[in-house]
Amino acid sequence: MALRMQYLLVTIRKPDSTAYSIDEVASGTGVSRTYLRNMLAGRQDNPSRKVIAALARFFDVSPAYFFEPVTPAATAQAPASEFEVALRSAEQLGPDGRRILLDMIRLAQRITDQRDLDM
Numbered sequence: 001m002a003l004r005m006q007y008l009l010v011t012i013r014k015p016d017s018t019a020y021s022i023d024e025v026a027s028g029t030g031v032s033r034t035y036l037r038n039m040l041a042g043r044q045d046n047p048s049r050k051v052i053a054a055l056a057r058f059f060d061v062s063p064a065y066f067f068e069p070v071t072p073a074a075t076a077q078a079p080a081s082e083f084e085v086a087l088r089s090a091e092q093l094g095p096d097g098r099r100i101l102l103d104m105i106r107l108a109q110r111i112t113d114q115r116d117l118d119m
Contacts (some may be wrong), residue, residue: 002042002102003090005055005068009040012059029054041109043104 014020022040026033031051038044047055048068056063090101 001047001066002040002043003104005036005039008055008061012061024059025055028058031055037109041106114116 009020012020014024020028022033022036025031026036029051031054035044035047035051039047040083052063052066056065066116090098092100
């Protein structure tokens with residue numbers, strides 16, 4: 001679930017071509033910032049149907065997107081940023097590699113959150 005959410009945040013853009021923030025997604029879906037951050041960090045991997053429906057509406061994807069297997073062909077049409085390449089590579093990791101990657105993402109999020117508090 002975390003990789004799918006991260007992919008949406010990287011690939012789905014606002015009309016002005018900028019990325020959506022967590023606050024904008026929270027506001028547009030009614031899902032709390034904390035819940036979304038937990039999804040992105042892999043701590044919330046079993047969202048309710050209501051959350052899936054709200055996210056699907058917001059990002060204009062099918063609710064099935066959150067459950068279908070991701071294949072290289074399905075993502076080949078999207079432009080490849082370094083982040084997108086990393087996400088595709090992460091799909092190929094085994095359980096230990098994914099745990100390490102999630103730990104790194106959590107650490108990066110804590111550092112970012114701390115910086116936001118310090119400002």
